[in-house]
Amino acid sequence: xxxxxxxxxxxxxxxxxxxxxxxxxxxxxxxxxxxxxxxxxxxxxxxxxxxxxxxxxxxxxxxxxx
Amino acid sequence: xxxxxxxxxxxxxxxxxxxxxxxxxxxxxxxxxxxxxxxxxxxxxxxxxxxxxxxxxxxxxxxxxxxxxxxxxxxxxxxxxxxxxxxxxxxxxxxxxxxxxxxxxxxxxxxxxxxxxxxxxxxxxxxxxxxxxxxxxxxxxxxxxxxxxxxxxxxxxxxxxxxxxxxxxxxxxxxxxxxxxxxxxxxxxxxxxxxxxxxxxxxxxxxxxxxxxxxxxxxxxxxxxxxxxxxxxxxxxxxxxxxxxxxxxxxxxxxxxx
Amino acid sequence: xxxxxxxxxxxxxxxxxxxxxxxxxxxxxxxxxxxxxxxxxxxxxxxxxxxxxxxxxxxxxxxxxxxxxxxxxxxxxxxxxxxxxxxxxxxxxxxxxxxxxxxxxxxxxxxxxxxxxxxxxxxxxxxxxxxxxxxxxxxxxxxxxxxxxxxxxxxxxxxxxxxxxxxxxxxxxxxxxxxxxxxxxxxxxxxxxxxxxxxxxxxxxxxxxxxxxxxxxxxxxxxxxxxxxxxxxxxxxxxxxxxxxxxxxxxxxxxxxxxxxxxxxxxxxxxxxxxxxxxxxxxxxxxxxxxxxxxxxxxxxxxxxxxxxxxxxxxxxxxxxxxxxxxxxxxxxxxxxxxxxxxxxxxxxxxxxxxxxxxxxxxxxxxxxxxxxx
Numbered sequence: 001x002x003x004x005x006x007x008x009x010x011x012x013x014x015x016x017x018x019x020x021x022x023x024x025x026x027x028x029x030x031x032x033x034x035x036x037x038x039x040x041x042x043x044x045x046x047x048x049x050x051x052x053x054x055x056x057x058x059x060x061x062x063x064x065x066x
Numbered sequence: 067x068x069x070x071x072x073x074x075x076x077x078x079x080x081x082x083x084x085x086x087x088x089x090x091x092x093x094x095x096x097x098x099x100x101x102x103x104x105x106x107x108x109x110x111x112x113x114x115x116x117x118x119x120x121x122x123x124x125x126x127x128x129x130x131x132x133x134x135x136x137x138x139x140x141x142x143x144x145x146x147x148x149x150x151x152x153x154x155x156x157x158x159x160x161x162x163x164x165x166x167x168x169x170x171x172x173x174x175x176x177x178x179x180x181x182x183x184x185x186x187x188x189x190x191x192x193x194x195x196x197x198x199x200x201x202x203x204x205x206x207x208x209x210x211x212x213x214x215x216x217x218x219x220x221x222x223x224x225x226x227x228x229x230x231x232x233x234x235x236x237x238x239x240x241x242x243x244x245x246x247x248x249x250x251x252x253x254x255x256x257x258x259x260x261x262x263x264x265x266x267x268x269x270x271x272x273x274x275x276x277x278x279x280x281x282x283x284x285x286x287x288x289x290x291x292x293x294x295x296x297x298x299x300x301x302x303x304x305x306x307x308x309x310x311x312x313x314x315x316x317x318x319x320x321x322x323x324x
Numbered sequence: 325x326x327x328x329x330x331x332x333x334x335x336x337x338x339x340x341x342x343x344x345x346x347x348x349x350x351x352x353x354x355x356x357x358x359x360x361x362x363x364x365x366x367x368x369x370x371x372x373x374x375x376x377x378x379x380x381x382x383x384x385x386x387x388x389x390x391x392x393x394x395x396x397x398x399x400x401x402x403x404x405x406x407x408x409x410x411x412x413x414x415x416x417x418x419x420x421x422x423x424x425x426x427x428x429x430x431x432x433x434x435x436x437x438x439x440x441x442x443x444x445x446x447x448x449x450x451x452x453x454x455x456x457x458x459x460x461x462x463x464x465x466x467x468x469x470x471x472x473x474x475x476x477x478x479x480x481x482x483x484x485x486x487x488x489x490x491x492x493x494x495x496x497x498x499x500x501x502x503x504x505x506x507x508x509x510x511x512x513x514x515x516x517x518x519x520x521x522x523x524x525x526x527x528x529x530x531x532x533x534x535x536x537x538x539x540x541x542x543x544x545x546x547x548x549x550x551x552x553x554x555x556x557x558x559x560x561x562x563x564x565x566x567x568x569x570x571x572x573x574x575x576x577x578x579x580x581x582x583x584x585x586x587x588x589x590x591x592x593x594x595x596x597x598x599x600x601x602x603x604x605x606x607x608x609x610x611x612x613x614x615x616x617x618x619x620x621x622x623x624x625x626x627x628x629x630x631x632x633x634x635x636x637x638x639x640x641x642x643x644x645x646x647x648x649x650x651x652x653x654x655x656x657x658x659x660x661x662x663x664x665x666x667x668x669x670x671x672x673x674x675x676x677x678x679x680x681x682x683x684x685x686x687x688x689x690x691x692x693x694x695x696x697x698x
Contacts, residue, residue: 065111066086066273
């Protein structure tokens with residue numbers, strides 16, 4: 001299936017969860033905040049939030065800023 | 067003298083210097099900068115994770131005792147600022163937020179109207195809102211009404227290191243606004259931070275000037291000392307400057323009633 | 325929100341001790357600052373500031389010139405009614421004083437208004453005693469409608485009203501109000517106002533604020549100096565003005581400096597406010613609040629009025645009669661107090677000009693005119 005991940009069209013395995021995606025990319029779940037179709041996904045729901053074709057997913061984290 | 071602390075959003079702060087995490091050549095210097103400056107509040111920004119290469123996490127460089135002040139940089143209007151604020155809160159690092167709404171990339175000046183709108187929405191949701199705005203009395207008043215926890219007027223446009231260009235306007239805010247006034251942006255030298263504090267500002271936020279110094283740790287220490295010095299000067303009640311010579315014909319001569 | 329909690333807190337504060345603790349060096353420091361805080365104002369009001377009056381005068385006159393230019397706003401009071409239900413022990417209109425009572429009919433108001441307008445005056449201040457049954461809000465509305473045909477600016481100095489009444493008066497063209505708290509010492513206030521509607525300290529204290537909310541252009545407050553401890557009252561008056569200025573930045577806030585003068589009745593001032601005290605208060609006010617309006621009445625002697633003009637005064641009354649019906653014919657009633665400056669409007673204006681100031685009759689015009697107004 002295809003989702004829009006951080007603004008880019010991305011091919012993902014069907015039925016993958018948010019947590020699965022983060023793990024596959026070596027991203028620590030504690031260090032990010034996730035927005036699925038404009039809704040914030042609580043950190044404790046990463047494991048049971050399944051992604052679907054056409055979803056828009058934003059994965060954000062804190063970076064240096066003033 | 068009793069302990070002089072700054073209270074924002076129910077939190078008592080001993081240090082009146084806020085720092086940032088932007089523009090460092092190497093984030094690894096941040097812990098030493100925090101320690102040297104004595105700062106207890108530090109800003110961060112929220113960005114998309116680079117999915118191709120995972121770099122170091124700035125959060126690993128921020129001492130645990132510090133209050134995190136995420137900003138809404140990247141927001142061009144109130145709605146975007148509100149969205150970023152909610153995402154930042156979901157990171158689980160508290161409810162402080164620096165509202166920064168900028169849609170002019172030439173001067174990077176904040177949009178006061180959109181900032182006030184975002185402040186009102188977020189304050190109602192329980193955020194501790196520190197809006198970054200131009201030094202404008204009307205905007206500041208609207209921020210008070212909107213429920214801001216402090217007002218952060220700029221000293222000069224972001225990142226210019228030009229110093230306290232808005233001094234007279236900031237002075238008016240200090241006199242008129244019953245919220246902490248934190249001078250944010252433009253302060254390039256410890257002497258300028260000192261001047262802002264001497265004038266009665268409640269705190270200053272300094273990022274670029276520290277991060278871009280050849281020796282950021284030493285500069286952070288210099289800023290920490292300058293802010294303390296300026297605060298003490300303000301609290302001590304400076305002596306009178308020499309006034310002009312008195313007028314040739316007295317104005318109160320008629321009072322010589324014996 | 326009200327000034328009352330601040331007033332309470334100030335009345336509990338050891339102000340006398342704070343005045344006495346001020347040193348000459350403190351005064352020098354306060355005078356060396358670019359802006360004046362409430363603490364600095366207290367310093368300038370202290371006995372320790374007496375040797376610095378000349379330096380204060382230099383600063384006060386410079387600030388006044390910068391903010392207002394060499395101008396004095398002119399106004400004339402018109403007494404509509406001296407019926408009163410209050411027992412203010414210090415006042416000539418006290419309902420127990422045996423004086424002739426009267427109230428102008430609308431026809432008489434027209435005659436009086438014309439007589440004053442003929443002198444060139446544009447700003448009128450109408451006054452009544454405190455007798456709602458006589459000088460009712462409706463009566464006042466009718467008077468204002470008549471007078472607005474002759475005066476672009478009509479303001480009121482009457483009993484404390486509620487919000488709705490102020491709103492209605494503003495609607496018919498009232499653009500300013502004067503309300504003296506007399507004294508900010510609530511205990512003393514109770515003894516000075518034993519009976520009558522004015523007994524309600526809090527209601528009166530909040531009245532200027534209701535005026536601000538109603539959209540008055542100018543709101544003028546003051547304490548009658550000498551009723552109690554004048555320094556405390558003067559200090560709290562300034563705090564009250566500063567509170568209103570901050571809370572209602574769109575309203576021009578002004579302060580009057582009335583001091584006790586002889587009149588019909590037995591009451592004698594508790595403290596005597598000397599010329600030098602008055603001048604100190606005036607100048608400290610100006611340094612503390614550069615934009616504050618300051619009103620000086622004809623209670624003050626001509627020479628004194630002239631001398632203090634450059635030190636912070638912005639408004640002056642002229643052509644004054646404190647008796648009801650005192651302009652168009654020989655008054656039959658007694659005045660509220662004795663006036664010291666009895667010169668005509670022309671004489672007062674000549675005096676102002678002779679001192680290099682310009683008497684200003686009117687400097688303001690509403691964009692949306694009130695119906696039937698001048």
